[in-house]
Amino acid sequence: MENHTTRPHHVAVVGSGPSGFYAAAALLDADLDVRVDMFDRLATPWGLVRAGVAPDHPKIKSVSAQYDKTARREGFRFFGHVHLGEDITRDELLERYDAVVYAVGSQTERRLGIPGEDLPGSIASVDFVGWYNGHPDHVDLAPPLDTERAVVIGAGNVALDVARMVLLPEADLRATDTADHALDALVASSVREALICGRRGPREAAFTTTELRELADIDDLAVVADPEQVPAGIADDDTLPKATRRNLEILRGFAEHAPDPDAGHRMEFRFYRSPIELRGDGRVEEIVLGVNRLxxxxxxxxxxxxxxxxxxxxxxxxxxxxxxxGMALPGVPFDDETGTVPHEEGRITGRDREYVVGWIKRGPTGIIGTNKKDANETVRHLVADLGGRAPAERDEDHHAAVESWLRERCTDLVDQTGWEAIDAHERGRGEPAGRPRVKVVDRAEFTKLSRP
Structure with a gap:
């Protein structure tokens, strides 16, 4: 590989979640002089680590410490409140950068496609999760929690997260960084039961063992599974993966033990069920479930x-x-069937100098750490491409000129120093109550806090 050293290579990373940070770290580790500018339409980085991971899972969120280390490295800059397609365009990025990496994740929901899906009281998990995590887009969601039973459609960790969040004891909730507006609503909630419905059986469920196991440690919660759906010996099949067998053992334990009749909250797993219709007069009042066989x-x-x-x-x-x-990006190829950007090992198909990482690359699969291998694959090809050509000629003040351009376009721009001020403010607010942080959710307040 020919290594040109006439000037640094400038790379833009659009999106500041795990895949974006892993891509940035790999770029900064490359055997080339690379400078990385990271953009996010929000004022805050970390993507779903901040706005998707359940608040009662602080250990998972601790991965953000790795991203902080990347952000402090020479050659890295963060710019928040920059919306691709509104504040800046793809063409403008390609004019200023040697390569652009899209790391925007999967920002919307898969639809059920059933009658009544849009009735008030029917809420996508992406919106509900964003609401209790303080995502600015979802602050005003106001989910109806004046009902005794919530029905959760899905058999993965997100389904467990939302079911758990509506049933957690007040003391557990108040120890988290749940956004204050959601914290108050969840504490006052009337929900006493969450019914988790999976269209296939317990063998096919996508829960992780840790998430299932921790349910037994929640105070005042009875966890229920149907012994006929999780029969004795179900975990004895040696052809199943070990993780699946461990999950089945836990579910069988729930099925074997009679739930505490005095428990204030109840979570029930109901497998072989698909949503057929939501009914109600002006809001959801009942759900019709179809019974399946495999x-x-x-x-x-x-x-x-x-x-x-x-x-x-x-x-x-x-x-x-x-x-x-995933959602289509302006000017970027998109496969509507898969909700991803067409690519070849991270190189966007038919495009020069444009790359993709994370969920918008492969779909919403895997855990946080999966994004590291994924990002490394893309960056390996990106670096090879950079090393094979001389950087375009730039003025000596190009780096500073890019920031001036951004500040002109985005009057409420938040840079890395501004984010660190926001972060310190949130942590400071949480400390007196023993909480990790008290989140800011208002765009104007983010901007104000980010200013010197």
Whole structure:
């Protein structure tokens, strides 16, 4: 590889979640002189680590310390309150940078496609999670918590998260960084039961063992599973992955033990169920569930097949947790079927100097750490491309000129120093109450706090 050293290579990373930070770290580690500018439409970095991970999982959020180290490295800059497609364009980035990496994640929901899905009281998990995590887009959600039962559609960790959050004891909630507006609402909630519905069986559920196991440690919570759906010996199949067998053992434990009748809250797993219709007069009042059976196709995949049998469950709150979906970026190729950007190992198909990492690259799969390997693959090709060509000629003050351009375009721009001021403010507010932080949620306040 020819290594040109006439000037630094400038790379823009659009999106500041895990995949963006792993890409930035890999770029800064490269055997090239690379400078990385990271952009986010929000004032705050870390993506779903800040706005997606459940507040009662601080250990998972501690990965942000790694991102802080990357942000302090020479050659890195963060710019918040910069919205691609509104404040700046793709073409303008390509004019100023040698390469652009899109790390925007999956920002919307997968739809159920059933009657009544848009009734008030039917809420996508991406919105509900954003609400209790203080995402500025979802502050005004106001979910109806004046119902005794919530029905959660989905059988993955997000489904567990939202079910757990509506059932956590007040003391547990008040020890978290749950946004204050949501904290007050959840403490005052009338929800006493969460019903988690998966269209397939317990073997196919996508929960992680840690998430399932911790349910037994929640005070005043009875966890219930149907012994017929999780029968004795279900975990003895040696052909199943070890993680699946561990999950089945935990679910079988819930099925074997009679729930505490005095528990104030109840979580029930109900498998082989698909949502058919939401009904209600002006808001959700009940959900119709279809009962499924499993069939294995010629391709070896297990599918849920509707038996025609129906169950009707009274509820005032339905939380749809059936997956996230990517959104198209202005001027960037997009596969509407998969909700991802077409690419070849991170190089955007048919494009020069444009790359993709994370969920917008591969879809919403894996855990936080999965994004590191994913980002390294993309950056390996990006660096090879950079090393094979001389950097475009730039003025000596190009680095400073880019920042001046951004500040002219974005009057409420938040840089790394501004984010650190916001971070210190939030942590300072949380300390007296023993909380990790008390989050700011207002755009104007973010801007004010970020100013010297």
């Amino acid at each position: 069939e294995t196709g010629e391709d070896g995949r297990t599918r849920a097949v509707d038996t025609g049998e129906r169950e009707t469950v009274a509820t005032g709150l339905v939380l749809r947790a059936v997956g996230y979906r």
